[in-house]
Amino acid sequence: xxxxxxxxxxxxxxxxxxxxxxxxxxxxxxxxxxxxxxxxxxxxxxxxxxxxxxxxxxxxxxxxxxxxxxxxxxxxxxxxxxxxxxxxxxxxxxxxxxxxxxxxxxxxxxxxxxxxxxxxxxxxxxxxxxxxxxxxxxxxxxxxxxxxxxxxxxxxxxxxxxxxxxxxxxxxxxxxxxxxxxxxxxxxxxxxxxxxxxxxxxxxxxxxxxxxxxxxxxxxxxxxxxxxxxxxxxxxxxxxxxxxxxxxxxxxxxxxxxxxxxxxxx
Numbered sequence: 615x616x617x618x619x620x621x622x623x624x625x626x627x628x629x630x631x632x633x634x635x636x637x638x639x640x641x642x643x644x645x646x647x648x649x650x651x652x653x654x655x656x657x658x659x660x661x662x663x664x665x666x667x668x669x670x671x672x673x674x675x676x677x678x679x680x681x682x683x684x685x686x687x688x689x690x691x692x693x694x695x696x697x698x699x700x701x702x703x704x705x706x707x708x709x710x711x712x713x714x715x716x717x718x719x720x721x722x723x724x725x726x727x728x729x730x731x732x733x734x735x736x737x738x739x740x741x742x743x744x745x746x747x748x749x750x751x752x753x754x755x756x757x758x759x760x761x762x763x764x765x766x767x768x769x770x771x772x773x774x775x776x777x778x779x780x781x782x783x784x785x786x787x788x789x790x791x792x793x794x795x796x797x798x799x800x801x802x803x804x805x806x807x808x809x810x811x812x813x814x815x816x817x818x819x820x821x822x823x824x825x826x827x828x829x830x831x832x833x834x835x836x837x838x839x840x841x842x843x844x845x846x847x848x849x850x851x852x853x854x855x856x857x858x859x860x861x862x863x864x865x866x867x868x869x870x871x872x873x874x875x876x877x878x879x880x
Contacts, residue, residue: 618846620645625690625697627677627734628704630656633753633801633832637701640836642666649690649697651675651704669694677704677730678722687737696745699843700738702731703753705771709764711878720767727771728778735782739791747790749843752779753835754797754855759863760823764878776855783853792852794842799859801830826860834858 624641628634629650638648639662647669650660655672663670671693675686690697705727708719735750742748757765758772776795783793800819821827838856841847857863 616846617644617840617844619699619840619844621647622698623647623649623694623696624699624701624843625649625651625673625687625738626701626703627651627675627686627730629701630659630672633798633835634701634703635659636801636832636834637703637753637836637839638663639833640840642668642670644840646699647694649673649694651677651686651690677734678725680729680733683730683733684737687734687741691741697738697741698748700735700748700750701753701839701843702734702750702775704730705753705755707765707768710767711764712766713879715766723767724771724774727768728774731775732778735778735793739782739786742791743786743789749791749845750782750793751839751842752793752795753839754779754795756797756799756857756859756863758797763875779855780853787852792842792845792848794848794852795855796835796838796842797855797857797859797863798835799830799857799862800824801832801835824860824862825864828860830858830860 624646626634626638626648629638630652638650642648642663643666645668648663649671651673653676655674660670660672673686673689675682677683708723710716710719731752738750752775754775755772757769758776779793779795786793820829835858838858842851842856
């Protein structure tokens with residue numbers, strides 16, 4: 615299917631690795647010019663994206679800092695002149711049980727995952743309102759459906775993204791701007807890879823709680839994003855959420871015993 619995206623411009627946060635790079639790769643294949651925002655842009659990833667023959671520019675930014683989140687949008691606009699699409703993907707998590715949540719980890723999580731999205735979409739919205747067109751996609755997580763141990767800060771940030779997306783969609787629709795969400799499940803990335811989660815429990819998680827019994831491939835998120843930003847394919851779609859999770863959102867996650875739960879909070 616022709617998404618009708620050729621020659622358009624997109625800013626993607628966290629676009630040099632993991633799911634963000636998977637999305638960027640699909641959009642590059644659709645002939646989209648890309649501004650790839652990251653704290654430390656991966657030059658190898660940038661060069662790989664450029665091999666598709668379209669303009670790709672790195673933008674260095676820490677979205678947990680307001681000035682940098684806003685500056686990221688301004689730099690992308692300086693380099694490309696306009697933004698047709700914005701994909702909010704940057705995220706991180708610090709695992710802490712409820713009795714041990716620290717102010718530092720709470721603030722870092724909320725600022726990276728939620729406040730950064732608000733600061734950036736606010737700046738992008740001003741540009742798109744002036745143009746009278748544009749599309750945004752906010753990347754979320756199935757953690758909002760399935761409570762996980764030691765993920766309080768992360769889940770709060772993900773719930774907040776849904777509210778942000780809905781209000782953006784509501785308020786920006788009269789200006790010809792559509793805003794939607796894509797919610798991935800478990801993809802093996804820096805955030806959720808084998809090095810961060812016990813291998814045996816991860817395999818148990820896959821086999822017991824993912825109906826399709828496999829983890830997602832990062833490029834599998836890209837077509838959902840391409841569909842949503844395409845006026846040709848989804849011109850009457852705003853304020854919606856596409857879940858790309860192999861069915862993981864359908865069940866409850868419990869991978870630790872009651873004794874392990876007690877030990878977390880002792």
